[in-house]
Amino acid sequence: MNELLRRSAADLAGLIADGEVSAAEVTDAHLDRIAETDGEIHAFLHVDADGARAAAAAADERRAAGEARGPLDGVPLALKDVLAQEGVPTTAGSKILQGWIPPYSATVTRRLVDAGLVILGKTNMDEFAMGSSTENSGYGPTRNPWDVERIPGGSGGGSAAALAAYQAPLAIGTDTGGSIRQPGAVTGTVGVKPTYGGTSRYGLIALASSLDTPGPCTRTVLDAALLHTVIGGHDPRDATSIDAPVPDVVGAARNGDVAGMKVGVVRELGGEGYAPGVEAMFAKTVALLEKLGAEVVEVSCPNFEYALAAYYLILPAEASSNLARFDAMRYGLRVGDDGTRSAEEVMSLTREAGFGDEVKRRIILGTYALSAGYYDAYYGSAQKVRTLIKNDFDAAFGAADVLISPTAPTTAFRIGERIDDPLAMYINDLCTIPANLAGIAAASFPVGVSADDGLPVGFQVMAPAMADDRLYRVGAALERELAGEWGLAKLGEGAK
């Protein structure tokens, strides 16, 4: 394997800036790696080799002219297919959008391009980000580089797998209920869900508008902080965007000092249903934080037990409305337009043909939850639970600077194992959902492999809204301590 592939994004940026390697070489190395491995991994839905080479060449020209655009100029990145990129096919993993080419770019995409990043292509995902395994993609599943019989998590399995397979040093994900963190956990990579409103949703194909948050997916904590800084910050095109500077996440990632930090173990996120190997690794990590000077306390968030239920009402309700625009009239798939059928019939036939099972299941569920006579019992009640969960967080953050838990109850499961059991699939999101409901910041950091099966385990850290920097302090501290037994080199062994 080309040694460039193992380097962090920060390192690559440094090598490019110093002229030791060109952005073109770095990009070619990654494109070659994709060509070699993606037949098996299927992390990408679309590889934009020409666009990437052109962007790399432009970065090299800028460097030659002394006009480099910041700390990640020329570094390649994989973009989740849920973000619009002008002129590049964007499908959100759905057949209903096959062949659609956006005439505009998402704010996140634009900021990446403006910062000089080289977008290699669009990564696979569960259709419209509905899923925890990437098996719901309309274009076939992505495989986990650690064990290709297993899922890479979801919905951002493509982005996580691309990192774990060394196809890209950086990726973008979106997290609605854990879609950045859970894939990070099961592929041994870093995934950060910024504070809701800390990264723009403009141009992100909406799943659940009040939950969706774009964020960085990387192999190192510093890389995540650098990428977070590029994509974060106020966007006037998104009315829910926070008008405040991005917290100093890069400083926190370089600091990594947890001495004196109060770390709260959430009592309700553990115990029954958690794999022994996951629990053991979590306990070991908590002990490590204590050793590093953190003060570990236990906190209780009693309403978290209702989080999953609230989430699986709020998400389908918002999604049923958000996905109404896929109607065969203005773009995307059109089925059954034989000159005799009405617009209504063509809409219904197209949506039947273009949406996969999970998408239909959630649209129907959401339609039900919002319909007359059921709104108060379902959607309305779920919004109240949301209040209770926010209150739980407020109380917990009164007692601790950050909260911690496993990221997911188990390691990567086998492809096909849970696909016919929606509830079993939804359990994956148990630990990650509360942060989305409350809009706070959360991240998953790799901390080792499970004794049960040798597969990666993630460690979740949660911080109050706009205190994203705390996540990075904890992540950096763990990374520094664990780099010997766990880290970049180890990660590579799993990848074929």
Added chain:
Amino acid sequence: MSDSIMDGSIMDGSIMDYADALERFDPVLGLEVHVELSTASKMFCGCSTEFGADPNTQTCPVCLALPGGMPVINGAAVESAIRIGLALNCEIAEWSRMSRKNYFYPDMPKNYQISQYDEPIAHDGHVDVEVDGEVIRIGIERAHMEEDTGKSLHVGGATGRIHGASHSLLDYNRAGVPLIEIVTKPIEGTGARAPQVARAYVQLVRDLMRALKVSHARMEQGNVRCDANVSLRPIGQIEFGTRTETKNVNSLRSVERAVAYEISRQAQVLAGGGMITQETRHWQEGSGITTPGRSKETAEDYRYFPEPDLVPIAPDRDWVESLRATLPEPPAERLKRLAGEWGFSELELRDVVAAGAVDVIEQTVAAGSAPQPARKWWLSELARRANEAGVELEELAITPQQVAQVQALVEAKTINDKLARQVIDGVLAGEGDPEQVVEARGLAVVSDDSALGDAVDRAIEANPDVAEKIRGGKVAAAGALIGAVMKEMKGQADAGRVRELIIERLG
């Protein structure tokens, strides 16, 4: 009373005579008026709202509902909504939200309309309308913000009709233009005057929107659209009857006719022992009847919920009060005041209102013209030109100040009425202010008596017969000589002075 009833064009036996209907039933009205705001940009994106652009040239990822497009509220639309609410004597909500109204329709790109549901920006107001000298108070339930839809063109069927069309063509330029929907409380007790009350109310709303300058408020362009809810109950009954909602009643006359028609139609159904179906009906301008919409198996289920892409609107009280300070004088009071100040007859005033000339006349008077000449210029010469160009008086390329200047020149006898029309031509053609046009075109009347005297002498010489008649006392014959002089002077003479010179010589 209503034209449609009176002219018998719809007396096909299916509806009851209007007077008979009112003897047996008591109508209750509910009016929903949609006002298109005249903001520069759309409700949720920066696309222009300008009317008449080429199809689909004023669209973007937001208003086309491309994947990933999302709304941001136009602050000027909120400001207009609050001002409208205040002008309707409404409470302005301290906490208001946008909601999604979910239903599929091809002219609505997102397949939900961003509207307001249980938390409108303005609620619980009232306005007073006057019908036959009686003031009737109409309760306002709410005024809320929403967005307009695109426009569909139905192809392949009877001209432009949805039924029988083979396909439709969609233009989304109008999609996302801000609307304010104003909903009345049930209007009861109007009896036979219900159609006139409906008309007077819609006219009042229209005039209010113009006075507030929040909308072009042109019904013929669809800036103001009315849906009329009508129900009947037997005289003496308290409970409301089942209502119908007649959509797209888009002129004042149609409002009156549609309400009258529905009263007669429903009366016929009820009197025959039938039931009124709660349904949407459509006003047919040509035939003067309402026709049923497609019957729905079940009531629409719009699945309203708070719009998650937008955050709540909580207007600061200081802001609301500062907007209250910008409210214009209510149209009715203003008209009453102006009528007194100007000394117009009731008929003259009505013509001025109908021509939409109140503002321009007021400004012309403010610029120094007397009211009557101001009225004359705007309602004759300028109204004709506006009509020819298909624009409103305000849109003519002449300002009220310039009209006042034209009138000043006439009064100074620098020009006469005929020359004044040429001066107006010049101003409209962009040749500058009236004085500049007079100068550049050399339009001032010739007041030099020696030049005029020469022309008069020549006219007398050329028309000895006429001159003889005048000498003989037939002063009326002077017209022919005046005509000859004016012709020679190319109209640039004061006809009165010419007459004086002729009489001096021949009298």
Added chain:
Amino acid sequence: MAQTSPETRLSADDVARLGRLARIELSPDELDRLAPQLEVILDSVARVQEVAVADIAPTSHPLPLRNVFRADEVAPSLDAEAALAGAPAVEDDRFRVPRILGEEQ
């Protein structure tokens, strides 16, 4: 108005009605498969009613932002070509769609 029964019963007909509301032409097989799945999910998520008592205010936005407005300024639109580029069918610079059955709302 709230339906609070812990046991939700959904027939294939109910699901078909929801499918019509959501404009999805579900096949008979799908209706038979979806109805019991949705019942299981609904029974599970109905738990929210256990704690959602009347005096709790609902949260629809995670963060307490309000009054976010844009200035009333015209920004460039897409040109018609770009707007129509993804359309399944175009005629006279407009989106061509099958005949429309329903009435305007």
